[in-house]
Amino acid sequence: MRTSMLRSLARRTSTAGTRRGFASESAPDRKVAILGAAGGIGQPLSLLMKLNPLVSRLALYDIAGTPGVAADVSHINTRSEILGYAGEEQLGKALEGADVVIIPAGVPRKPGMTRDDLFNINAGIVKSLCTAIAKYCPHALVNVISNPVNSTVPIASEVFKKAGTYDEKRLFGVTTLDVVRAKTFYAGKAKVNVADVIVPVVGGHAGVTILPLFSQATPSANLSSEEIEALTKRTQDGGTEVVEAKAGKGSATLSMAYAGAIFADACLKGLNGVPDVVECSFVQSTVTDLPFFASKVRLGKNGVEEVLGLGALSDYEKEGLEALKPELKSSIEKGIKFAHA
């Protein structure tokens, strides 16, 4: 997205005052809905999705505060039409016809909390939003950002199963921020150009369940095992690093909005038939014995086209993989149990 988005922005700016930039759009119509659009992630994510030329309609939904965000973002001279919706009675309208639904609704952590501490509030929010998705846009690709992702994605799957709309190809836990962090931290340590870095991050999205595969990182670098361990730990604790720095004012919002925009863009490209779109995501999986697992996923016209395997792991990564399984298993089971209660 990075280059295409900037190119498109530059084009719009250079044609300011004319309609030329708009008339040349050839991408198909795509509606994206953001649920939780007035929040810390929701607002910058709304901005970034407004800059994405693949979006023709952008629906911004929250329980309150969306008219202001929608009015503000709507003045930006890019392709998409902005639609603002506030309050539960408008949720159906926000969702109708959506191709991609992004969910950053829910409470964020404060220092001292784990992501699982958010379960009690966010599980119910995700359950009710997914119930509405099943009703109003059952074929949309659903990008779940709300934490704890390791549980909220299984909750979403159970809600969709119950409604008879579940398609495992269309449900994604957004773990892109782990990849974004792994790339940044690796580039700093390996002294390589960050724009060239590729690092898969697998497992889940909480603490030790986040497993960056630095042995597969490119460009390759001769890092010591101590350096790899430190990079792994920093990636696993990246969220906590931000929570502590914000000191009670929430968790990552700007970097998450960036990551969410990258992942939604990949979903849109896949829907539009762009070949070889691959991103890591927490999806239904047979890569391990766990029913959900984050790994590289090829995106296509129906969502997940292929869940890719883990590739060769170092001994350190093999240990990490075994160590993460009990926590990830219990978080998945907790979500499934909640959805059935």
Ligand SMILES: NC(=O)C1=CN([C@@H]2O[C@H](COP(=O)(O)OP(=O)(O)OC[C@H]3O[C@@H](n4cnc5c(N)ncnc54)[C@H](O)[C@@H]3O)[C@@H](O)[C@H]2O)C=CC1
């Ligand atoms: N997957 C990931 O990598 C990351 C996930 N997160 C998670 O994203 C979530 C949101 O974080 P922030 O934006 O910082 O929180 P925030 O509190 O700033 O914003 C959340 C928004 O959700 C809205 N909301 C609450 N209930 C809703 C409902 N039923 N329907 C629609 N909107 C509703 C609120 O009104 C608020 O505007 C948290 O659960 C956080 O842990 C945060 C960073 C990274």
Ligand SMILES: O=C([O-])CC(=O)C(=O)O
């Ligand atoms: O740490 C948190 O609570 C928010 C999050 O998921 C992240 O920044 O990775």
